[in-house]
Amino acid sequence: MNVGICYGDADRQTWMRIEVPGESTIEQAIALSGLLKQYPEIDLTVQKVGIFGKIAKLDTVVKDGDRVEIYRPIIADPKLVKRRKI
Structure with a gap:
């Protein structure tokens, strides 16, 4: 099976497609991706x-x-961030 895995921090973002065995869980897919x-x-x-x-x-x-x-x-509280922009 082909699934996408994505994660980003403040400085960089990663999005990748990986092959996982059938019946893989989210946790297994993340582990196989190498993102950890x-x-x-x-x-x-x-x-x-x-x-x-x-x-x-x-x-x-x-x-x-x-x-x-x-x-x-x-x-950050999204409501406060919005107010600061106004």
Whole structure:
């Protein structure tokens, strides 16, 4: 199966397509991608993950063509940021 994996921090973004075995979970796909070595700050016990913008659990089975996303914590209140721009 072919799935996309994406993650970005403040300085760089990574998006890749990888082949995973059938019945792979989100957690397995992320491990196979190598992103955990490339971004050692990723902590899957804390950070949320999802597929195409919808939050999902690490044990969710991915489907061919899915885009797995690892989300960073929000560091600023979006309401405050919007007010500062006005």
